[in-house]
Amino acid sequence: MTVDSKLIEMSRRYGSDPDMVLAGGGNTSYKTKEYLTVKASGYPLSTIDDSGFVMLDRGRLKLMWHKTYADEENERETQVLTDLMASRRFGEVNRPSVESQLHDLFPYQYVLHVHPAKVNGLTCSIEGENWTNSRLAQQAVWVEATKPGYILAMTCQKISQEHQKTTGQFPKIMILENHGIFFSADTVDEIDQLVALVFDTIQEDLHTAPDFTKEPFDEPLVNQAHQILDKVFPENAIFFDRFHSLVELVADERSVQPIMKPFTPDHIVYCRHEPLFCTSQTLQATLEAYREKNAVLPRIILIQHLGMFSAAETAASAKVARDLFLDQIKIAYYARSFGGIKPMKSEHIEFIRNWEVEHYRAKMESKS
Template sequence: MNRSLSVGKARIPLVQARIGEVGNFPCQIDDAPPHHHVQILTGWFAEVTVQRAERREVPRASQLTQALLSRRVSKRREVVTGGVAVSGCLGGKRGCIHEGPLDAKDTTCAPGSETPFPAYFQNPSFPLYWSLIARHILRRSHVSLEQLIELSRLYGSNPQWVLAGGGNTSVKIKNTLYVKASGTTLADASEATFVKMDRKKLAAVLKKEYPAEPAERESQALQDLLDARAEGQELRPSVETLMHELLPFTFVIHTHPPMVNGITCSQQAEQAARTVFGDEVVWIPNVNPGLILATTIRDAIKEYKTQHGTPPWLVLLQNHGLVVAGDTPEEILARHRDVASRVKAHITRFPELDTVPYDGRQAETLAYQIARAADELVPGTPDHQAVFICNREVFRHVRSAKAFTPLSRAFSPDHIVYAGHRIPFLTQTDDFGAELAAVRRELEDFLRETGRIPPVVAREGLGVFITGRNRRMMDAAAALFLDAVQIAVYTQAFGGEAFLPPEQTDFILNWEVERFRTRVSAGE
């Protein structure tokens, strides 16, 4: 499977390309030579931003990364890191990056051909620059916040582990816990990303008795969490801070890898987790996030230690994600590789995300009508925009309402926050007036349910539209939708999809913590 990967941002006229399309479009990426082969992820009617869903911008603060990307390497390079073999070329004439197993076919970068990107979704191994940064992290001989920052960038810049503002990381240094602030992104991690917490005060929070009423309980727990910040700290810590404190390891990394969520979001979730990971995993069933999740994890860790004599390093959260803990960066890297390889061995089908032909005129017309209807329902500035997405996997799912069922509702909290708790599905019709009425009706219904226009709208026989006013949030919605596409495919190995239960969905839709995270992620 051939894929292309950009290494930065560029702008080209919209008339030259549509979202999801792969082709030879002249453009400039930062200060690099013209890059002629890109895939469009996000686009607006004036121009588009070229930035792959599968790969974000390289962490700007990493001098090592910038040095790697500025090098001119004209031939294929091979690196083996901890048993994971990757190959690629960096900074060539077209500034492309390739990755894949060394035995992958068609891995040369021939001018004028589609930039090869073999098996990206089939092998969540390290891209070349990612492997070298991992080696750089391992050179540090003492525990430091800098190690956490680099680990955060490492996993945050690889969308096979985390997307948008999802995931969180921490490091314990004596009596202090440094944890990611709510709404920030791991890919852009810096010292300012982390909140300094007093571990003694966190321990007190875990021992305190709280009211049974959910709203009052979560309000008090949030205030106690804010009060546990060290003096001078102003950012709000991750709502999952207590989980990080509970795991007795130096580093804790919480991510949302789609392949692992193929297990956690499946019908056979717990059974599959124990089949893949045996006694090494602690399984946490669906519970409301916040304090209830923290106390559930606390009890599960206590039970695991009683049975096994040691604390668990691996936690799977149903309809949520992965938690890996370790005392050194070496342990963190090795354990993530182990998790990925074990899950991959059980996958029966991998997503096919190559592009397919579609009716461009119909897509553009419907995008305009969706944006116009959104503006009529929620007037204001800037105007709403709607961007079209389609690839082979998406097209399979929009063939009918029944085929779209595996994508119809949210798999996890992040999917609710960024892509919506459900995805409206427009039935195909030749009656233009009826279609416009259906668009308005679906948008009105979603607005009534949630107070916002649906971030994602599907159309039978065509594809999917990303809607919104905020480019940053539209990027996130597109990325999380494509993440859900992958999860839906991976769940086929474990009995099929299982969505987030209604009670957790309702809790998250009305939870102040998630509304706060959404505002911060949007840059508001």
């Protein structure tokens, strides 16, 4: 399969920009009348080539919009995945992005889907919807938080059709609460213009940002924490951070609350569903209690007055967890410009924690 060169160029350009994409987040696509070429699950956009895409039969995808699936979540998601896999063109072996239906929904040729912190400062805020309807009403639609996959696709279809009836045009921008943003157009140049429009408009109203200025730390306390973490994590897979805004956040139980719940599915996949917050004195006991409660160790350990440890089974996984939690902190500060934070709902957190699709994505990306 030879993939459209402009699709690959767009994918790599946005995928290589850490302000746009972190880890394996985001996806892209290009469509013709018959086929949708979409990023396969588990492939990073930054280095993607022909082998990282999968071609789907749009006729088969269309049938999925009119099919009735089971009400029970696990059964429904299994049925949807089966149909999605069956939509692959003969000979294709990659697993399509779970958001392939959403890509196919847009009537425009190119689609870019990303999860930038500045956009998610909006999507994870109390006033995000009102701001979108006020500042981008003609170009964009707001999609209230819902479970990803099939349910999200059906929700977006309904909202887009309503927008089209009102404005006469299918939306080119979808802003998804606690998730990210979709851009779609018939050319990559127009997608670039839409991205610039959204970021410039957000920037006009963005008045809060984290301060990443490094601060001195108590070396004996950091070494003490390291010794405890070294017993359960590889030595090279533990990272420590201490900077101005982080010190503010880990001052006490109240100040740390804005970053204790995930904002988007990516934060759950890479950082777990919650960090561990403790004191230097209680680290050992709370680490064991976390494992007892969750059957896994935390990826992010916040120590009161000290700072943040990122840890995992490998150095690569620990680094990704660190990057995503720094993203979480950015969102918490950006959201202050839009009425304050709005983390994911508990039911959506639990859905992601148990969703086979995200387990598969995490497994594929850990291999790469």
